[in-house]
Amino acid sequence: MTTVDWLWILHPVLAVVLVYPLLGVVVRLAWQTRQRRVASVKHPVTVGSDHSDLGRWLAAAVVVIVLVALTVVIATKTTPSEFAGGVWRAAQLLMVLAGTVASLVALLRCKTASLRLAFSLITWTGVLSLGAQPEVWRLSDNPLSGDFWQSHYWAGVAVTGLMLASLAARQEILRDLRFRRLHISASVLAALLFLAQAITGSRDLLEIPLSWQKPAVYSCDFSARSCPSASVQDAS
Numbered sequence: 001m002t003t004v005d006w007l008w009i010l011h012p013v014l015a016v017v018l019v020y021p022l023l024g025v026v027v028r029l030a031w032q033t034r035q036r037r038v039a040s041v042k043h044p045v046t047v048g049s050d051h052s053d054l055g056r057w058l059a060a061a062v063v064v065i066v067l068v069a070l071t072v073v074i075a076t077k078t079t080p081s082e083f084a085g086g087v088w089r090a091a092q093l094l095m096v097l098a099g100t101v102a103s104l105v106a107l108l109r110c111k112t113a114s115l116r117l118a119f120s121l122i123t124w125t126g127v128l129s130l131g132a133q134p135e136v137w138r139l140s141d142n143p144l145s146g147d148f149w150q151s152h153y154w155a156g157v158a159v160t161g162l163m164l165a166s167l168a169a170r171q172e173i174l175r176d177l178r179f180r181r182l183h184i185s186a187s188v189l190a191a192l193l194f195l196a197q198a199i200t201g202s203r204d205l206l207e208i209p210l211s212w213q214k215p216a217v218y219s220c221d222f223s224a225r226s227c228p229s230a231s232v233q234d235a236s
């Protein structure tokens, strides 16, 4: 493995080590919070606040691992000298990255509803802007095609948006029944998207070759599922 290959597995490693274990705990505490409220099961009083506190870390961790993936994909697509748009575009993208991280930090700290709404939208816009760069591989951008619904990118930015929405509406979920119901529906969808990410992420990991294998693998015909060397061997 070269340095670039290690950079490419940084995102999957962080997902496996950080996001999914946190998700397990957050979902377990969510279930206990619900049982305590609805079925009066005797769980500790702290399950609700523990769920919300760890949910905050989960949402932040998802944004961070997505930013890691997008930065690595954009920065390693070509050599620095061949980078499309040169130094000026690289500086602009770095500013978007820094602004997105700053906005996430502000979202984690601010209290008023309008600021929480504003910073969650700015953070998500930052993620979408970096994701819209041509270097970022997206299976399809057409919602009418089946590939769109199997895209690791689109489900990834959707689940990021759902996590940011829960993070922004923490106080409202706590106080307002309508928000709590909305949070439950959104979180069921988020849980399904996390499951989809584990499947499509592992698929992508299987499909992306190591850097030194790229010339050979990308000479293959992906739709015919055949490679030049294999055809030569078949013919001989």
Ligand code: HEM
Pocket (backbone or CB within 6 Å): 026, 027, 030, 031, 033, 034, 037, 047, 048, 049, 051, 052, 053, 054, 055, 056, 057, 058, 059, 163, 166, 167, 170, 171, 173, 174, 180, 183, 184, 187, 188, 190, 191
């Ligand atoms: C996939 C992840 C998540 C799932 C499945 C989930 C699910 C739930 C459920 C079932 C409840 C209980 C609702 C009730 O008592 O009627 C709840 C409450 C809550 N959730 Fe989440 N949630 C998730 C992520 C988050 C995140 C990321 C945040 C924000 C940081 C968050 C904040 C809250 C808050 C503030 C409450 C109210 C807690 C209380 O009543 O004391 N959740 N969630």
Ligand code: HEM
Pocket (backbone or CB within 6 Å): 007, 008, 009, 010, 011, 012, 015, 016, 019, 062, 066, 068, 069, 070, 072, 073, 136, 137, 138, 152, 153, 155, 156, 157, 159, 160, 194, 197, 198, 200, 201, 202, 204, 205, 208
């Ligand atoms: C929390 C769940 C996850 C989210 C929100 C997420 C999101 C993303 C996003 C937005 C990208 C950039 C677009 C792209 O190149 O497709 C990406 C890249 C990638 N993801 Fe994930 N992902 C998650 C989990 C996983 C897991 C569990 C794996 C594998 C085990 C994985 C493997 C990959 C790979 C191989 C890439 C290509 C680029 C790279 O490694 O940096 N992802 N992911």
